C-alpha cells in the first residue's frame with residue numbers, strides 16, 4: 137500500500153502559514169489535500185480565516201499540538217484514515233499547519249519510524265498508512281531575526297526543516313532591509329545547512345515543487361536535531377510519569393513546553409466597533425508592548441458595515457493592512473481578537489481596548505502605563521536559551 141505523504145507546515149507566529157495554505161487550497165493541483173490546522177489558545181480563528189478549497193477536508197484542533205499528551209496528531213491522522221476507509225472522503229496528501237509556537241520535535245517524533253513507539257492499534261495503523269514527507273518552515277523576513285533571538289521554538293522550527301520559505305520579501309524596499317534579508321539568510325544557513333531556501337515572492341516559486349514528497353532524514357539535518365529528538369524521548373517518558381501522578385493527586389500542573397511567560401487570551405465583543413478606534417487601540421498596543429506582543433489576530437464587526445467583517449493582523453511590532461471579507465465565515469458574528477504575548481498580562485490589554493473603543497483617554501493612559509512597565513521590566517531568558525541550544 138502506498139503511504140500518504142504528510143507535510144508539516146510550520147514557522148513562527150505570523151510568518152504567513154495560513155496565507156500560503158490559502159494560496160495552495162485555491163490551486164486545483166492540490167484538490168486532494170486534507171488539512172489539519174492546529175491553533176494555540178482556546179478561541180479557534182483559523183478555521184474562519186483559512187479558506188477551505190474544494191476538498192473540504194479539514195480538522196481544526198485547539199490547544200498546542202506539541203504540548204498535548206501522547207499522540208494527538210496520530211489521532212487526527214487516524215480519524216482521516218477511517219473516514220477515507222469508509223469512503224466518506226478521499227485525499228492523497230495531508231498538510232499539518234502547526235501553531236506558530238510549535239516545537240517540531242514531538243510532531244516529528246510521532247511521524248518517523250524510529251520515533252515515539254506505537255502504543256496501540258491506532259498508532260500502528262497511522263504508521264502503515266502515512267509517512268512524513270517534508271517539514272516546510274516559513275521564515276518572516278521582517279521579524280525572523282528577532283524571533284530567532286528570543287524564542288527557541290523559532291530556532292527549532294528552522295533546524296528541523298528540510299525546506300525553508302522566506303516570506304514578506306515584498307516589504308523590503310530600501311538597501312538596509314535588503315541587507316537584513318542577506319544577514320538573515322546567513323543566519324539560517326548556520327542553523328540548518330541542508331534545507332533548501334526559497335522566496336515565496338520569487339517569480340520561479342512553485343507550490344508543486346515545494347510540496348514534492350521527499351524522505352525526511354533527521355540524521356542529514358545535523359547533531360542538534362538528533363539530540364533534540366533524543367531529548368524528546370526523555371521528556372515523553374517523564375511526561376508519561378507526570379500524567380500518572382496527575383491522575384493520582386490531581387495536583388501536578390499541566391505540561392508546559394513554552395514557558396510560563398507565554399500567554400494567550402482573547403477579547404470578544406457583541407456590539408459593533410469603529411475600525412478607526414480599533415486601529416488606534418492596535419497602534420497604541422504595538423507601540424507600548426513592542427516585541428512582547430507576539431501576535432494579534434481577529435475578526436472585527438464594523439459599526440458602519442456589520443455584514444462584512446474586517447480581518448485584523450499584527451505580528452510583533454508590525455500591523456498588517458486590514459482585509460474585508462464579503463460575509464461572515466460562520467454563524468458567529470462577534471468581534472473576536474486573539475492575543476499571544478510574552479509576559480504581557482491580559483488585564484491592561486483589555487482596559488486599553490475598552491478605553492480606546494469608548495474614547496476614554498484617561499483610562500487609556502493608565503492602561504498604557506501598566507503595559508509599558510510590563511514590557512520594560514520583563515527580561516526574557518529565551519535569547520540565552522536559543523544560544524545555548526545552538527551552541
Ligand SMILES: Nc1nc2c(ncn2[C@@H]2O[C@H](COP(=O)(O)OP(=O)(O)OP(=O)(O)O)[C@@H](O)[C@H]2O)c(=O)[nH]1
Pocket residue numbers: 147148149150151152153154155156235236237303304305306307336337431433449451456457
Ligand atoms: N506583505 C506580505 N504580507 C504577508 C505575507 N505573508 C503573510 N503576510 C501577512 O502577514 C499576516 C500574518 O499572516 P498569516 O498567514 O496569518 O500568518 P500565520 O503564520 O498563519 O500566523 P499564525 O497562525 O498566527 O502563526 C497577514 O496579515 C498576512 O496578510 C507576504 O509574503 N507579504
